[in-house]
Amino acid sequence: MSVLxxxxxxxxxxxxxxxxGTIVKELAPEMKITVFEKLKGxxxxxxNEWNNAGTGHAAxxxxxxxxxxxxxxxxxxxxxxxxxxxxxxxxxxxxLVDKKIIDNPKEFIxxxxxxxxxxxxxxxxxxxxxxxxxxxxPLFADMExxxxxxxxxxxxxxxxxxxxxxxxxxxxxxxxTGTDVNFGSLTRTLFEHLDAEDVDVRYEHMVKDLKQSPxxxxxxxxxxxxxxxxxxxxxxxxxxxxxxxxxxLLQKTGIRESRQIGGFPVSGLFLVCSNPDVVEQHxxxxxxxAKVGAPPMSVPHLxxxxxxxxxxxxxxxxxxxxxxxxxxxxxxxxxxxxxxxNLFTMLGAGVKEMGLxxxxxxxxxxxxxxxxxxxxxxxxxxxxxxxxxITAGQRVQVIKDTEAGGRGxxxxxxxxxxxxxxxxxxxxxxxxxxxxxxxxxxxxLTKCFPDRIKEWEPKVKEMVPSYxxxxxxxxxxFQDILKKTAHTLMLENPIHExxxxxxxx
Numbered sequence: 001m002s003v004l005x006x007x008x009x010x011x012x013x014x015x016x017x018x019x020x021g022t023i024v025k026e027l028a029p030e031m032k033i034t035v036f037e038k039l040k041g042x043x044x045x046x047x048n049e050w051n052n053a054g055t056g057h058a059a060x061x062x063x064x065x066x067x068x069x070x071x072x073x074x075x076x077x078x079x080x081x082x083x084x085x086x087x088x089x090x091x092x093x094x095x096l097v098d099k100k101i102i103d104n105p106k107e108f109i110x111x112x113x114x115x116x117x118x119x120x121x122x123x124x125x126x127x128x129x130x131x132x133x134x135x136x137x138p139l140f141a142d143m144e145x146x147x148x149x150x151x152x153x154x155x156x157x158x159x160x161x162x163x164x165x166x167x168x169x170x171x172x173x174x175x176x177t178g179t180d181v182n183f184g185s186l187t188r189t190l191f192e193h194l195d196a197e198d199v200d201v202r203y204e205h206m207v208k209d210l211k212q213s214p215x216x217x218x219x220x221x222x223x224x225x226x227x228x229x230x231x232x233x234x235x236x237x238x239x240x241x242x243x244x245x246x247x248x249l250l251q252k253t254g255i256r257e258s259r260q261i262g263g264f265p266v267s268g269l270f271l272v273c274s275n276p277d278v279v280e281q282h283x284x285x286x287x288x289x290a291k292v293g294a295p296p297m298s299v300p301h302l303x304x305x306x307x308x309x310x311x312x313x314x315x316x317x318x319x320x321x322x323x324x325x326x327x328x329x330x331x332x333x334x335x336x337x338x339x340x341x342n343l344f345t346m347l348g349a350g351v352k353e354m355g356l357x358x359x360x361x362x363x364x365x366x367x368x369x370x371x372x373x374x375x376x377x378x379x380x381x382x383x384x385x386x387x388x389x390i391t392a393g394q395r396v397q398v399i400k401d402t403e404a405g406g407r408g409x410x411x412x413x414x415x416x417x418x419x420x421x422x423x424x425x426x427x428x429x430x431x432x433x434x435x436x437x438x439x440x441x442x443x444x445l446t447k448c449f450p451d452r453i454k455e456w457e458p459k460v461k462e463m464v465p466s467y468x469x470x471x472x473x474x475x476x477x478f479q480d481i482l483k484k485t486a487h488t489l490m491l492e493n494p495i496h497e498x499x500x501x502x503x504x505x
Contacts, residue, residue: 001232006034008202009235009292011221011249012242013037013205014047014050015183016427018190019437020239020444022096025197026463027445027456031225033199034233035191036222038206038245041429043187047434049307051268051393056179058086058434061114061139061287064299064412066130074133080472082432083139085439088464089473091439091481092307093444094488095463101193108186110306111491113284114178117170119377123289124171131173138475140175143249145315147171158281160303162380177482178285179491180306205231210252212237216423218253240426244325244396247337250426256418259341262349262399264410265325265334265430266360268392270316271375275386279304279313286378300357300379319363325396342399348408349399356410395430416440422448438464475503497501 010017013035021033039045046052059065059079063380067075093109096102118127124147134140146152147169153160155174163170195201204225209218220233238253240246247263273279287301298319305312323334330336338346350357368389375382398411404492414436415428425444442460446453471478485491 003232003280004034005032006233006235007031008033008237008239009218009233010035011238012045013042013187013201013203014045014241015043015187015190015434016047016048016241016437016440017239018042018177018187018194019083019092020241021194021411021446022101022190023092023198023438023441023463024123025194025199027459028452029197032200033194034235035194035199035201036205036207036220037201037203038225040079040203041188042191042203043127043184044065045328046393046395047183047187048393049184049305050390051327052183052434053183053301053303054182055114055285055301055303055429055435056086056109056309057091057183057435058114058139058178060143060175060178061116061173062299063116063118063127063130063287063289066125066133072129074129076130076133079134080137080139080316082436084471086140087157087434087438087466087481088442089435089438089479090252090485090489091464091466095487095490096190102186102189105489107309108182108189109489109491110180111176112178112180112304113155114175115172115284115286116171116288117131117159117238117286118289119168119170119379121169124169124425125169126289127130127173137472138478139472142177143173143175145171145173146291147449156282156286158278159286159378160377161281172286177486178284180304181435182307205307207249207457210249211424212255212456218423226505230277236423238424239444240424242326244329244333244394244411246426247325247386247396247398248333250417250428251339253336253419253424253426255424257417257419258426260345260401261417261428262342262408263325263334263337263396264353264356264399265321265323265396267322267324267327267394269320269371270314270318270390270392271387272390273315273386274388275383278386279311282313288378300374300378313379315387316373317374318366318371319360320391321360321364322394324394326394327391343459345399345401345408348401348406349410350408352406352408353410357405396428398429400451406502414440416444418444418447422450442467448454 059082065079097105131145206223208223209221218235218238222231240249250258283304285303290299303314323331325333398415401407403408414433418425
């Protein structure tokens, strides 16, 4: 039996593996990397441009990243953290443009204002408190606020058109430094680069099993789906970045850290505008506030997107349910993920998350007219014939036991699981996900290659100049990096002095 040996094996050809592989090739070009992807190409599942919202998540408009405390004050720590992490991605992407690894940044990133919009006096006060809490932080210095209909009509004419004077007042904040990111295009570009760097990328190859040898190396059984032959591979380090497919693979490793972890799949549905005249009337990503009782992942948003060089307009997400962990997965994924070591964790989630279950049932039963009525809360004059429904990607929400939440706590966000010996790492969960890929991969390298990270640090700082620093604590450095990355990534007019619109009218 022949065994093919690698230094690193990446499972899944999405943006996470693309990012890790690219970073490693810059740090240690001598390392042999092999990638396995069960589909026919890179970026076809979660990273695909039609399977995610395409938001460069920096907490500029996502209200679920600023939570309200019992005393009415706001906790902005998560918003700051998400923004810090996105700045690392911007820096790394700029480095790739400078190195000619990415030829045309406009193929994957475009400038687009990020707007938070709420209705009613109570929500308006919440948004004002959020603005006040964030305004002293350099990362959010360009945020403006207004409740003046004339100003709001300039910011989002499609949303303001057709609104009646007696309707609840609208309050909004806007950040010009927002971005739309085509993670599918970015993923494909990076894999083209990796292929040119002699990375062994094997499409239509499914990892069937992985076991650790006594010497610490990992042995993988991989099925070539084209020939049905089984290959045997070996590596010292494994990264599992298979989207919803990561949890079953993590469970196969048998590492202690994989126990008491479960997952619950939620599919996303979006309304897509088919009328170019309507598309041209909107130029922003506008995020609202989740309805009372709805989970954070249900935050409604109206997004300008740039896909395949064409401007698009999407609204959602609406939740759907299937037991598949991937769009291309199996209907047995969910039941197959329930193991003796996570059974009580899953049962605990079932008891605690009745609200989520009710929400999903309601969402699945929504008629097209009900969905259009939700859209009309954003666009009063929306016409049925201008919109069609598409199914976006599957997201597996992580369930685990925590001190704060107890048994079976549902986690909303991105989770990284690493083995104690640092030989395997897996990425689970959902948003902010791809936007924070560079931060996640640098954390993995720090944990899993502790004997080399000091040696690599100078090169890491070349790729990500702010590495090791909190930009929110270094305003001058942040402004310098923001300007430089905006120039390199061709993001038009990314910096401006806050205008008089900053305060409520």
